[in-house]
Amino acid sequence: MTTTDSASEPARRAPGARTLAELDERVSRCRACPRLVAWREEVGRTKRAAFADWDYWARPVPGFGPPDAALAVVGLAPAAHGGNRTGRMFTGDRSGDFLFAALHTVGLANQPTATHRDDGLALRGVRITAPVHCAPPANRPTPGERDTCRPWLERELRLLRPTLRAVVVLGAFGWQAALPALNAAGWAVPRPRPAFGHGVRITLEATDGGAPLRVFGCYHVSQRNTFTGRLTPAVLHDVLGAAAEAAGLLPPPAAPLTPAPEGG
Structure with a gap:
């Protein structure tokens, strides 16, 4: 496969x-x-000392979850020693620890931890x-790499379209990538496109x-956000809970009881 053929691979192969x-x-x-191929494979060869005995995945990391999902969570890209090592999104790093613990608390995962592909984790x-499906240097894919990967x-x-009812987008990069992809997959994105913001x-x-789609x-869930307290477990639980409710995965909260009038 030539370099030109490789660059068009997602656009040629995804639709089929x-x-x-x-x-x-x-x-x-x-x-x-x-650039991403070279980096993911170099990381897989050199490894991190703590994972010296691991056979790194060192390939693009596909999505994870049931084919009839009602809720999608869109991140940024696999971590060099997380998903690039384990072969599963958000698995084996601290960002994944934070995300899966929250999904478990909300009732969308059967366990709070994700360590490797065969650890028994299941999403509901x-x-x-x-x-972007490959680990990028410094966790920063380029706009060109984002656009090349977009057909995937x-x-x-599009394949989730029959059941998908809500999407949680983590971070501005994911938001910028997700909205055009959602538009291409069958949902009308307003112009100008809504700007990213936590809580939008x-x-x-x-x-x-x-059916319409709710986007949050x-x-x-980067360490920069979680270590500084910008994103806390309670805040993430609120977003995931609201999205799960919008997707029909959780019942709406019960209305508070109205006290009976005194006397009479």
Whole structure:
């Protein structure tokens, strides 16, 4: 495959995936971005001392979760020694520790930890993905890499279209990538596009007359945000809980009881 062919790989191969399992397999073999390919494989060879005995995944990391998910969580990209090591989104690093603990508290994961692909973790009604599937140097993909990878996200969202009712987007980079992908996947994004902000909530109408989609902005679960207290467990629980309720995965909170009038 030539460099030119590699660069167009997502755009050529994503639309033909008929199921999420097929899409995930195609994603895991992508070599479209030379800088990311070189970095993920170099990290897999040199490793981190704490993980010297690991056989790193060192490939693109596909999405994770059931094919009939009602809620999607969109991050940024796999971590070099997290998803790039374990082969599963948000697995094996502190950001994942924070996210999966919150999903478990809300009732969307069967356990609060994620350490490796065969650790028994299962998600309930939630699919986790990212706009860039390879670990980038310094955790910073370029806009060009984001755009090259976008067809994978577009197809993933299109395949989730029958059941997807809500999306939580973690961080500004994910927001900038997710809105065009959602538009391409069948939801009308207003112009100008809504700006990212923690707590932003928008409703996108389906272009095919189907169910609308609720989109929630949330600070990313990066250590910079969680260590400084910008994003706390309680704040993340609130966002995930509201999104799960919008997706029909949780019942709405019970209305407070009205006290009976005195006397009479």
